[in-house]
Amino acid sequence: MIETKLIENLIKALQYEYKTYSGILKLAVRKTDCLIKNDIEQLMAINEEEKKAAEQTLKLNQVREQLLSQICEAAQLDYKTLTLEKLKDYVEEPYKKALEEVRLKLNPLIQKLAVQNSYNQRLIENAMETLDFSIQLISSPQPSVPLYGKTGQELSQNTKRSMLDLKY
Numbered sequence: 001m002i003e004t005k006l007i008e009n010l011i012k013a014l015q016y017e018y019k020t021y022s023g024i025l026k027l028a029v030r031k032t033d034c035l036i037k038n039d040i041e042q043l044m045a046i047n048e049e050e051k052k053a054a055e056q057t058l059k060l061n062q063v064r065e066q067l068l069s070q071i072c073e074a075a076q077l078d079y080k081t082l083t084l085e086k087l088k089d090y091v092e093e094p095y096k097k098a099l100e101e102v103r104l105k106l107n108p109l110i111q112k113l114a115v116q117n118s119y120n121q122r123l124i125e126n127a128m129e130t131l132d133f134s135i136q137l138i139s140s141p142q143p144s145v146p147l148y149g150k151t152g153q154e155l156s157q158n159t160k161r162s163m164l165d166l167k168y
Contacts, residue, residue, distance in 0.1 A: 002075045007095045010067045014084075014102040017060045021109050024053045028116040035123040 027050050034043040072079040075090050084103040088096045148154055 002071055002090055004095070006067055006071050006074065007091050007099075010064065010071065011095065011098045011102060013060055013064045013067060014099075014106060017057065017064065018102060018106050018109065020053060020057050020060060021106070021113060024050065024057070025109065025113045025116060027053065028113060028120060031120050032116065032123065035120060035127065038127075 027046055031043065031046045031050075033039075034046060068082060069079055071077070071087070072082055077086075077090065084099055088099050091099065
């Protein structure tokens with residue numbers, strides 16, 4: 001049988017993960033607003049917060065994985081195929097209910113986060129494409145206009161110059 005302390009710690013770790021991912025989702029929504037408003041300063045601040053949250057989720061993930069490994073070893077379960085749904089079959093109440101509650105909260109949250117991150121990624125890609133287009137437009141050579149003389153012959157060949165007159 002699985003030690004109750006391992007299950008309790010796993011449930012706590014999953015609850016902390018839920019809180020952390022909830023915070024990351026809030027950051028992702030704020031990031032969307034900043035991307036739409038083109039608020040670079042706020043976007044940089046959000047990126048710093050996201051970095052800290054990502055480090056925290058990494059640590060929580062490591063703790064969860066370690067606990068699951070210990071649980072699998074104690075109950076002689078296959079670590080690679082173990083899910084929270086399957087784990088419920090090996091624990092007793094009230095842990096079974098607690099695992100189900102945290103699973104039901106965590107799964108939709110992670111799906112929402114994935115959708116929000118996908119949306120933000122598209123906004124960033126669009127901004128990059130617009131920036132690239134603007135740079136190409138500014139740096140491309142302007143068409144030259146030929147000058148014609150009285151005889152109708154072209155007098156000079158104007159060299160093409162870009163809007164950015166860079167000298168090396």
